[in-house]
Amino acid sequence: MTESTNQTQPPTTTKPLTIGVFDSGFGGLTVLRALLPLIPNAHYIYLGDTARLPYGSKSRETIARYAVSSAKFLHEQGADLLVIACNTATALALEDIQQALPIPVIGVVQPGAHAALAASTQPTPDAPHHVLVLATAATVQSHAYTHALNALGLEACEKACPLLVPLVEEGWTNHPVTDDVLKIYLTEALASAPATQTLLLGCTHYPLIEPAIHRTLASINHPLTIIDSAAATARATAALVTEHFPNPATIDHPTTTFYATDSIEKFQRLGSNFLGQPVTEVNLVDLGG
Incomplete structure (x- = not known):
């Protein structure tokens, strides 16, 4: 299994680059934390699948199903590139996610x-x-x-x-x-x-x-x-952005939208520690079972 990106290369666009970041919970916020200063001219969408964690206790088939549904959600929200900031999902479902999405996907x-x-x-x-x-x-x-x-x-x-x-x-x-x-x-x-x-x-x-x-x-x-x-993944993502999105529109500072599938208050509390800055607004989303 490799973590090479999909063959489909998205066209250069004039809209700000949107980067999706996915984890089963909170840990992926350390990847987002490392991404923000490296790729500041982007909008980020973070999804923590907190309703279905821990992934580690599930079968490979279940993990793949959860991870693919989360990845598809981020793509539907406009992600141009997806970072799987979850070691379990990367280890057990990366190829499933890459096959399911027409955008570049990178794991950790x-x-x-x-x-x-x-x-x-x-x-x-x-x-x-x-x-x-x-x-x-x-x-x-x-x-x-x-x-x-x-x-x-x-x-x-x-x-x-x-x-x-x-x-x-x-x-x-x-x-x-x-x-x-x-x-x-x-x-x-x-x-x-x-x-x-x-x-x-x-x-x-x-x-x-x-x-x-x-x-x-x-x-x-x-x-x-x-x-x-986490820092290594952020650097690899920055290189991927340079390769696939050479001329994205610029914005003054990075913006982030947060989603969680459960425990909004806990996500705000723990997420602030992981991200190193306040997580004040988290959107609840139901991705099913």
Whole structure:
């Protein structure tokens, strides 16, 4: 599975570029946060499918159905390009989404893998570069990052960290409990992969605890280069925009419309933390079962 864009190339338009960003919940807002300064002359539509999360506990067929319906909704709202800011949907449904839409689609796995390659020493068959991937259980079970990294000549060790997402959503991004949990996860992972040189954040919640990860690595005396897949995805999206939309109309500043399928108040509260600015208006949308 690759994350190459669809073959259909949209025509250059004089209207402002509209970028759709999709996640099963809130984590994709870290991708949007990284996109806003990189592509300021755009309108953004963000959809959090909060009524049907967590995706990770569902079958591949169900995840694909949910993700395709969400992607189609964003296309119907005018998205010219779609960013799948969800690791589970990228890992298990990217090809389904690409086949369902006539616009460019990009996920989060390949940009993260390529960023890890760019940060690595030149890998060789005799001396491959080792990358530790922290992710949710569903993403680890898909082995999407292992496949992507191996294809680039990198060795991967994936570590499922199921406690980190609820800790982030609880707001405990700078809390001793989070530090303790990170120390356990990282110590276990590095014991099985001591040659690791790079740490890839394979969940879009994890950029919020990057300072805690740095502290933990320092405490166990194992510094690593940290790759934020959300930031890598934003850079890859900016390159995609340059390729497909060379002359979009300009606007004074980026604008954003937010949609959620449930829990508007929670989306506003948590979303503001993830986005780094107030999320004041969220539209409720029903995408069915």
